[in-house]
Amino acid sequence: MTGTAQAQYNKTRPIPEDQIKPGDLVFFSTYKPGPSHVGMYVGNGQFINANDSGISYSSVKEWKKLYPFLRFRRIQ
Incomplete structure (x- = not known):
């Protein structure tokens, strides 16, 4: 998947933290x-x-602890 973090966020679906698995994406607000x-x-x-x-x-x-956590998301 290409593009900015925002574009990737928009192209994925939210996953509850208790259901994450390797390959899911994790998003933060840094700068x-x-x-x-x-x-x-x-x-x-x-x-x-x-x-x-x-x-x-x-x-x-x-x-x-360092940055605002947005959520885990999965490629659809």
Whole structure:
């Protein structure tokens, strides 16, 4: 799936957190209101994401402390 975090958010459907599985997307609001950062959930509370430093695995729980969490979503 290509496009901005907002475009990806608009093309996916919401998933309750108790139903997430690897491959679902996780969205945060980082530098502006609304979806501005997206990662892919990989299981065990971790997601993979890219930033200026490259690609890394991150903790969903830790990111929720740093940025507004929008929700998990699934590609339709």
